[in-house]
Amino acid sequence: MTAQANGAASASYYGRPVVKPHVWTPMIPWYFWIGGMAGAASVQCVAARVRGEHDLAVVYKRAALAGAMTAPVLLIADLGVPARFMNMLRVFKPTSPMSVGSWILSAFGAAVTASTLAELLGWERTSRALEVVTASFGPGLTVYTAVLIADTATPVWHEAYDTLPFLFAASGVGGAGAIGSAFAPADQTAFARRLMIAGAFGVPIVGHLMEKRLGRFMAEPYRTGKAGSFRRVAEFLSLAGGAIGLLGGKNRTALRGAAVCVAASGVFERFAVSAAGTQSAKDPKYVVQPQRERVDEREPASVDT
Template identity: 40%
Template sequence: MTVSDFDQFRPPEPERRGRRFGKLRRKKRPGRTDGTAEMLMVPEVEFTSYYGRAIVKPPPWGPEIAAYLFLGGVAGGSGLLAYGAQLTGRELLCRNARLGAMAAVGIGGAALVKDLGRPDRFYNMLRTIKLTSPMSVGSWILAAYSGGMGLAAASEVDRLTGGRLPLGPLRRGLTVVEPVAGAASALLSPPLAAYTAVLLSDTANPTWNAAHRDLPFVFVSSASLAAGGLAMVTTPTRETGPARALAVMGVAGDLFATRYMESRMDPVTVEPLHQGRPGTLMRWSERLAVAGGLGALLLGRNRVAAAVSGVALLGASACTRFGVLEAGIASAKDPRYTVVPQRNRLNKRRAEGITDDSITTAN
C-alpha cells in the first residue's frame, strides 16, 4: 500500500460489502423469486442519429422555391392553353394565357434567383447540359420556354398597345415567328410543369423519393387546374370553354393522382403529407380543388362565379406545391422516416427470398 501527502484530502471510500456464505448478495426485485425470469436487456428503440443530427440533410428551401414550383406549374399549363386558343381562334383567351404565362415564369424565375442568391448562379447552370441531372435539364427547359413565350407575349403586348412599341423593322419578323414561338412554348409546357417533381423526387428525401413514380402526374394535373383557373379569372366566359374543360380535367387528375400516389408509398413516408402544416395545406388543396372544379363545371358561364372558382383553383394548386415541399422537408428532419421505410423494404425482400442483394440480407 502506498501513501501520499495528499491522502488527507481524499474522501473516505464507502464500505465494501463482502460475500455472505460464499455467494454475492443480490438485491431482490419486486415480484421476482428466482433468477429465471426474463429481463429487458435493451431499451426501447429511439430514432436518433449521431449528435442529434438528421440522417438526411433537409434542403434549405423556403417560400421562394415553393412559389417557383407553383408559378412554374401555372406557366406550363398556360402555355398549353394559349396554343389551343391560338389554333381555335380565341384571340382574347390566347392573349391572356400568354401574358399570364409570361408573368408567372418571370416572377417564378425571380424567386428562383433570389433563392440562389446571385443571378450568375442561374447563368452558370446554362454553361453545360447534363441529361442525367434534373436541375440541368430543368434550367434549359425554363430558359427555352421563357424565350419562346417571351416572343409570343411581346407580339401580344404590341397589338394591345396598338403597335406603339419601338420595334421598327423587327415588328414584321415578330409577326412571322409568333406562331412558331407559341407552338414551341406549348411543346415545352408539359416538361416545365413536371420537371420540378422529378427534381424533388430524385433525392434521398424520404417522402419525395417514395413518391417518385407518381409525383410528376400530381404536378401536371395541378398545373392544368391552375392554368384553367387563371384563365377563368382574366377572360370573359364566352371564350373560357377550353379553360373550364382543362380545369375540370385537372381537378379529376389531381385528386386521383394524389390518392394513387399515396397508396403506392410506404405508409410511414405518407405521414408527413397528413400531419402538421403540410397536412393542413394538402387538405385545403383537396377542398379548394373540388370547390373550384364544381364551380367551373356548373357555374362556369357566370362571370363572377367563374372568377371565384378560378381563384379557388389557383389556391388549390398553391397548397399542393407548398404542402409537398414542406412535407418533404419535415420528413428529412425526423430519422424515423429514413430508418423505418428502409427496414420495411429489407423485411419485404427477406419475405420474398431475396438475400443476395445487400450485406444486411446475405446468408
C-alpha cells in the first residue's frame, strides 16, 4: 500500500522523504546568526566612523572581530572530517555558495584582524582603511548564507530564495544594532538603536512577506512544529525588543533589555528557518505536490488516472 501524504493530494513511497533533510548541527544556525551580525556590524562600524562616533565604531569592530573569530570554530566543529577544513579554500567555485562564502568569510576575517592589529600598533589610517575593506565584505557575509540554503532541494528554502536574503539581512542589521546599543557609551547609542529597531520590525515584516509569497501550502513548515514554535518566540522577542527600544530607548537599562530581546530573536529566527527546512524535506508532499502540478500542467493527458 502506498501511503497518501495528505488525503488524495499526492502519492508517496510509504510516506518516506524524497529529498534528504540537511545534516547540519546547531553550530550552523548559530553561525548564520553570528556571521550575519558580524557582517552588518562591519558596515555599521564604518557608518559610525563617518558620524564621528568612534567609541561606537570600536564596539562594532570588536563585534565583527569576535564574529570572525567564532565563525570558523563553529563551522569546523560541524564538519564530518574537521582536520580537512582547509579544503574549503582548495578551490574557488562560483557554483557553490559555500565556496564563495568561505572566501568571503576568510577575506572578512583577514581584514578585520589586520585592522585590529594596525589599531594596536597605532597605525590609525591603515586601521581605518582596513575597516572599509572589512565592510566591503560585510553585506556579502550577512546574506550569502541565505543563498547557501536556498541553493538546495529543500522545498521551503529553495522556494523562498527571493525573500530569504532580505530576512537574513534584516536579522543581521538588528543583531548588530543590538550589540551596538548594548555596549556603546550612553551618548552614542542613537544610531545603533535606530538600526536595532529597524531590524526588530524588519524581521517579522519580511517573514510575513515570505510566507505570503510561499503560499499557504508551502508556508506550512514555517508555521508548524518546532519551526513554528521558534518563529513565534522569535517574533515575540523581536516585537518586544523593538517596542521597548522605541518607547524606552533613552533609558540605558531598557535599551540593553531590548538589545537582548532583538539579538535572541535573531538566533530563534535562524533556528526556525533551519527546522522549517528539515520539516519540509521530511514530508514528501512538499516535494511531490508542486512537481506533480507542474507535470500535470505540461501533460494534461496524464491526469486521467
